[in-house]
Amino acid sequence: MRICILRFGIQLKPEAAMKILYRVTLTQEEMVTLTEILNKGKHSTQKRKRAQALLHAHNGWKDQQIMAAVGLRRSSVEGLRKRFVEDGFETVLHGKPKQARRPALDGRAEAKLVALACSPKPEGHARWTIRLLRDRLVAELELDDVSHETVRQTLKKMKLSLGNERNSASRRKATPTSPPTWRTSSTSMNARMTRTDR
Numbered sequence: 001m002r003i004c005i006l007r008f009g010i011q012l013k014p015e016a017a018m019k020i021l022y023r024v025t026l027t028q029e030e031m032v033t034l035t036e037i038l039n040k041g042k043h044s045t046q047k048r049k050r051a052q053a054l055l056h057a058h059n060g061w062k063d064q065q066i067m068a069a070v071g072l073r074r075s076s077v078e079g080l081r082k083r084f085v086e087d088g089f090e091t092v093l094h095g096k097p098k099q100a101r102r103p104a105l106d107g108r109a110e111a112k113l114v115a116l117a118c119s120p121k122p123e124g125h126a127r128w129t130i131r132l133l134r135d136r137l138v139a140e141l142e143l144d145d146v147s148h149e150t151v152r153q154t155l156k157k158m159k160l161s162l163g164n165e166r167n168s169a170s171r172r173k174a175t176p177t178s179p180p181t182w183r184t185s186s187t188s189m190n191a192r193m194t195r196t197d198r
Contacts, residue, residue, distance in 0.1 A: 022081035024057035030089050031055065037093075050093060053080050104150040110158070113137055113151065117160055128162050130155070 026034070034051040037043050043051075049070050056066045063077045072080075084092045105113065116136055121127050134151045137143065155162070 022078075022085040024054055024081055024084050026054065026058045026089070031058070033093075047093065050080060053077060054084065054092065057081060057084075104146060105154055109137065109141055109143065109146075110154055112141060113154055114158055114160065116140075117155060117162065130162070 034055050037051040038048060038055075049072055052070045053066050053072060053076075056069060057077075057080070061069070063074060063081075066072065066077050067074060070077075080092060087096070113133060116133055117128055122132055122136070125132065130148045130151050133155075134146055134148045137151070138146055
């Protein structure tokens with residue numbers, strides 16, 4: 001076990017030498033909410049552990065005790081205290097609200113991409129490529145950089161295929177499904193014939 005030696009020769013464990021920077025102080029209403037999570041309804045294991053850890057921290061338990069009782073790592077307990085103080089009770093309990101991702105290409109950009117892909121092949125090239133389309137789209141619409149993967153996914157979503165005989169985009173043709181082929185074995189046929197001959 002490591003020990004921390006201070007100036008005056010007093011030996012303390014590292015956790016005793018460190019100050020608790022983030023103190024958890026719950027309101028009566030928050031304690032009721034946490035107790036209900038532990039005793040009523042169906043909640044995820046992670047949420048129940050956070051509720052237990054917050055209650056223990058409020059009651060003055062050290063991080064080491066919370067870790068042993070709840071089954072969390074030290075970094076999780078320290079992070080829980082920090083988030084409680086900085087972000088508040090609701091954020092600790094439910095997590096930060098997820099921001100909706102803005103689509104990489106809006107409707108106008110998608111329409112322009114389809115128009116470009118269906119236009120005649122660019123001069124000096126045998127056909128449109130995804131990178132050529134991306135470069136032309138960025139230049140014409142003055143967009144921030146768009147990845148070639150975004151262009152590929154958009155064409156796939158629109159069911160467009162590059163490089164047909166006209167060297168421009170075309171609708172993908174549905175692949176015909178062939179009926180299953182039945183295979184017969186000559187040995188099994190011979191066996192059947194010999195049985196019927198008898």
